[in-house]
Amino acid sequence: MxxxxxxxxxxxxxxxxxxxxxxxxxxxxxxxxxxxxxxxxxxxxxxxxxxxxxxxxxxxxxxxxxxxxxxxxxxxxxxxxxxxxxxxxxxxxxxxxxxxxxxxxxxxxxxxxxxxxxxxxxxxxxxxxxxxxxxxxxxxxxxxxxxxxxxxxxxxxxxxxxxxxxxxxxxxxGQKCNTIIAQFYCEKAEQMLQAGNIKSMKDNLQKALSIDPDCARASMIEADYLFKNGKFKQAIKLYKRIERQDFALMPEVIQPLLTCYKEIDKKEEFIRYLHEVVSKYGNITSILVLAELIAEKEGTAEAVRFITRELKKHPTVKGVDRLIEYALAQAEGTTRDSLVSIKELTARLIKDRSMYKCNNCGFDAKVLHWQCPSCKHWSTIKPVYGLEGE
Ligand SMILES: [Zn+2]
Known part of the structure; x- marks a missing residue:
């Protein structure tokens, strides 16, 4: 004993x-x-x-x-x-x-x-x-x-x-349970999606949104479904809705939005949208995607200028890491060796960091959970912001 x-x-x-x-x-x-x-x-x-x-x-x-x-x-x-x-x-x-x-x-x-x-x-x-x-x-x-x-x-x-x-x-x-009830409807919607019952999935998502109009998960489930089924225009509408529902989740939708806009051949429209997002929220995921599009269109030098300007406003390890990557493409000799060492360092910093954190209990997560595995609260896990995150 x-x-x-x-x-x-x-x-x-x-x-x-x-x-x-x-x-x-x-x-x-x-x-x-x-x-x-x-x-x-x-x-x-x-x-x-x-x-x-x-x-x-x-x-x-x-x-x-x-x-x-x-x-x-x-x-x-x-x-x-x-x-x-x-x-x-x-x-x-x-x-x-x-x-x-x-x-x-x-x-x-x-x-x-x-x-x-x-x-x-x-x-x-x-x-x-x-x-x-x-x-x-x-x-x-x-x-x-x-x-x-x-x-x-x-x-x-x-x-x-x-x-x-x-x-x-x-x-x-007397305590409101709107947000968790909406999550329960989303859980049902995901079960229906897996069972192939799309009508019931949509019904449950509608119920989730009617009880909690800010339920970003409901938009995301339907947007992902539309995306996978090639309905890019409709998917774009729903992904964009997440901005006003829960802007902290914006980094989640930037990559799928990029694909949707490419599919419908409206990259210019997406670039304009990304400029808006960057000036409003300054998250690094949007900055990096936009930098890539600028590099394609106007060359690496312009992309470097853009990232440098944004990094002064929102310094992040991910931003520095990308700058080094661009610099490496043009560097030679000892400068190149030093840059390689720094790049290894920033890459390790990014790899070791958890991308998500629970606002309620501080649980670190590698993926986005709708219910925190530790404290069991709903919608409290968000992408990490700040120097080592977004
Ligand atoms: Zn938690």
């Missing part, structure tokens, strides 16, 4: 003996000390000494009489075990608590909520779901129960249930 686990196991006999002793003392103040110790305590201690902590815990937990004084102790212990990943023990403690008929309605509902969370941690989603629904029906802790139910449906990818639960959560908490 680990050292801190042992410590925790000893906490229970300590709590048991203190609570038992306090109970006895109030009855018989003057009895001799040794008679006060319960035989159950020795039984538990014996299990503990024989390294059978599970049996020991059972004995000790039963010893602590559940009354208004010790409910808190049980709840705290249950929580401690769960937080340490010992969910089976947490379940036993919470079940033992619920079985007591003396609990108040409030205490019982807290124990039910805790047991529900234990079940979730063990992956027993059906049991957890039943408990949370029981709580909601009883009108106790319904906001917390809706939140937990929502976690279950998200993990199980049951998006219809997630949508209904989020709406009920909105009603009982």
């Amino acid at each position: 680990e050292a801190d686990s042992a410590l925790l196991v000893w906490l229970i006999p300590l709590a048991a003996i203190v609570s038992w002793w306090l109970g006895r003392r109030s009855v018989k103040q003057n009895q001799a000390g040794i008679q006060r110790i319960s035989p159950e305590y020795f039984k538990g201690l014996n299990y503990l000494l024989n390294e059978q902590p599970d049996k020991a815990i059972e004995v000790f937990v039963k010893m602590i009489e559940v009354d208004s004084e010790t409910v808190e102790t049980h709840l705290a212990l249950g929580n401690l075990f769960r937080r340490r990943g010992e969910v089976d023990r947490a379940i036993r403690i919470h079940q033992n608590l619920i079985a007591r008929p003396t609990l108040s309605r409030e205490e019982r509902s807290i124990a039910l909520l805790e047991l529900g969370i234990d079940y979730m941690r063990s992956g027993l989603f059906d049991r957890a779901e039943n408990l949370f629904n029981e709580l909601i029906e009883s009108g106790m802790h319904s906001v917390l129960a809706y939140r937990e139910l929502l976690n279950i449906y998200q993990q199980e990818k049951e998006w219809d249930n997630a949508i209904v639960t989020a709406r009920r959560l909105e009603q009982s908490s």
Whole structure:
């Protein structure tokens, strides 16, 4: 057994003996000390000494009489075990608590909520779901129960249930859930797309946008679909919509937009659009794509002048890296060797950096996730901006 686990196991006999002793003392103040110790305590201690902590815990937990004084102790212990990943023990403690008929309605509902969370941690989603629904029906802790139910449906990818639960959560908490409900519709849309049901995909995207007009993901799903099916003009319209929905995602759409404009043979129009984007947002992805187009049209010298001017306004490693690349094309001898060394450095800096970051928990990601894998928040992962990013 680990050292801190042992410590925790000893906490229970300590709590048991203190609570038992306090109970006895109030009855018989003057009895001799040794008679006060319960035989159950020795039984538990014996299990503990024989390294059978599970049996020991059972004995000790039963010893602590559940009354208004010790409910808190049980709840705290249950929580401690769960937080340490010992969910089976947490379940036993919470079940033992619920079985007591003396609990108040409030205490019982807290124990039910805790047991529900234990079940979730063990992956027993059906049991957890039943408990949370029981709580909601009883009108106790319904906001917390809706939140937990929502976690279950998200993990199980049951998006219809997630949508209904989020709406009920909105009603009982007064807190808006528009952005996450729109994400659930997008999840459904992606499922439909995979199943080849394009009409249903579009319906779900429409629902996402009607509940959250700023849902950039809905535009992106449909734009990507149109792009893959050669409908470039329509795709351009939707990719461009992302600018006003969530301009932080602009770097995501510049490359597909470039392809669309090339396909419809309107590169000049795209160059004008990119100039606008660069002057408004100055993101390096747009700057580099535009530099490439300038190089094609007016030569490398003009592209270098453009990047240098933009880098003064928005310095980034990626920009410097591209400048070195252009310089390398014309350099010779020792200058070339030095440039190669610097280029290796900038290339490594770019390669080692995560391209995306969660605004809520700081999680670093290599690809764009709509739900943060770490904190589970929706729409919080964005491209990294600043010197080492956009
Ligand atoms: Zn996060």
